[in-house]
Amino acid sequence: MLPKALTIAGSDSGGGAGIQADLKTFAALGVYGTSVITAVTAQNTLGVTGVHNLPPEFVTQQLEAVLSDIGTDAAKIGMLANAGIIGAVAKKVQEYGLEKLVLDPVMVAKSGDHLLAPEAREALQRELLPLALVVTPNIHEAQVLTGMSISNLDDMEKAARVLHGYGTPCVIVKGGHLEGVATDVFFDGSEFHHFAGERFLTKNTHGTGCTYSAAIAAGLALGLPVFEAVQQAKEYINTALAFALDIGGGHGPTHHLASLYRDRDRYRVLQEVQEGVALLEGEPGLGALIPEVQSNLLAALPYARGPEDIAALPGRLVKCNAGVRAVGLPAFGVSRNMVAALIPAMEADPGVRSVMNIKYSPEIIAACQKVGLATASFDRQAEPEDYAARPENRYREWGTVAVIEERGSVPDVIYDRGGWCREPQVRVFGQGPRQVAEKVLCICRSLEKS
Template sequence: MKKVLTIAGSDSSGGAGIQADLKTFSAHGTFGMSIITAVTAQNTQGVFAVQDITPDIIKEQIKAIFEDISVDGLKIGMVSQIETIETIADGLKYYNPKNIVLDPVMVSKSGFHLLKTEAENTLIDKLLPLATIITPNIPEAEVITKLKIQRLEDMELAAKKIYNMGTKNVLIKGGHLDGEAIDVLFNGSEFKYFNAKRINTKNTHGTGCTLSAAIASNLAKGYGIEKSVLNAKEYITTAIEHSLSIGKGVGPTNHFYTLYKKAGMLK
């Protein structure tokens, strides 16, 4: 069984962060492991508080995993402060894992800043060059590139600019733009486009976490970048189509819908 690691924050409501990643890893038939960077108090209505884990404990978590278990794929999510980012970067440089997916989580859907402004450049300088692929949405890509993204051509320009910062592949998610939802993948030489129908649901909590974790799972299983993104897109689309109306706000996706269906647990 392939082993996949998430380095991210904990979501107490279970829809995003570490919890969403572990569910996604399991849904893909991989063994999930976690390094927790922060504990959040959040639910379907928003993020209300964050407690960062100390760099020393993050360092010890990294050491505990890599000195015992092989890591076939890795996803990085919420890393809120400079010291956290530097600790993770040092650990990854030392252990040199493959298949690193960087999801630059910056602002929650409710507007809570999960990445401190002063840490943005550190993420770009320290983690982006280590990534096999980075998966920003439109607002995150705008922060990284300082560009205004309003159309497909802007996404392509931003992807090129992010690629030139040192990552191997860039996937810019187009869900924030009007019209058809198109994601743009750039590998340094060519673009690939992934179209997806818009699904009429408000329950999209944790979609970015889930997509990046799905890409990491597919890379760990030996698929190439394009196929991993395609498989992950199909997975998240199904999870959103059958999303769950849990809580009073933005509900989570259904990470195990396909497995439950195969097991005959759904009517």
């Protein structure tokens, strides 16, 4: 039977937070979602323009309707607005024995608008924290609930201990509002664990907390232990943030379905690589373009974030007489050589999802230009010394990034003339493996004629 998860939260008319975000998250993670609405908000990416809190009696009626018939394997609580609603929810949580309960103590919207009455904070602490299995405050919320000032990881750990003392077995203090690496502190009463996340340079973070807590609840509904549910949720929210949607004029939402769209296309991408390889193997003179490190043809899933989302040949394309042969069948996660060139190209232009490396020579670059391919180059010696050591640049080759930033677009070809112990390399980009293969064939035939 399909696992079930319940969200008890407010409605966001903009669709990026609240029950709308929660239900999308449940669906993306394979869980059937039900909802109990505590408040209806008029809001968009710019802010909240109105809030209508539902009567506690009607919140109770919704809870009774869902739990008496459908039931739930896990639940999350978001916006509760006032003490009356908090009391109604706490009563039903106890009555139905909801044990896998994630509490996201929503107090302020991304826009700065208050979503929990000040007098309700004590009720939240007194009535719901002891009932929750997991609580997920951000820095501001943790400060309000503990009365502490939090400015670093040590403070976050101290706050987690205090919150655990209120009766919640597992505490996650989210560190996204602090400077530096976005680190969440997890405390289960005996051990601390730090979940270091990427710092995404985007203003489109609306609904991040709702989505994260909903993903944890989904993991619990699926039967995962708390720690594993948090790990899965962290990976899910990182992908949603990496491909956040630039919608509206303010803080846009995270992309709740990015991971789902990415995984849907795995078989198709493998087939596309195989088709591109077949074209390359059928060209008799292509061996002239194969460098000493050999070549590879890569294709990425939509919303790719690393090698595990990029298909390539495990043994690369190697010379065979005057032609080439593929070693192995296309697979995901088998090549890291050109991933750092493809990912920044995709970031700049999501339509570019494939790349192949070929040999460098002035004659090959001339052949590229002769067939009308846009070319650009970079000097490996100009790379900043600390560039590769920065975590955010793990899959972002400096030269490719520099060329794209300077041009404002992704050219057909980016090349370099090598460096200390580094072979020169030509990168051929395209929308898919077939288009890249066709560009490489054009280069090969032009070179043969010159």
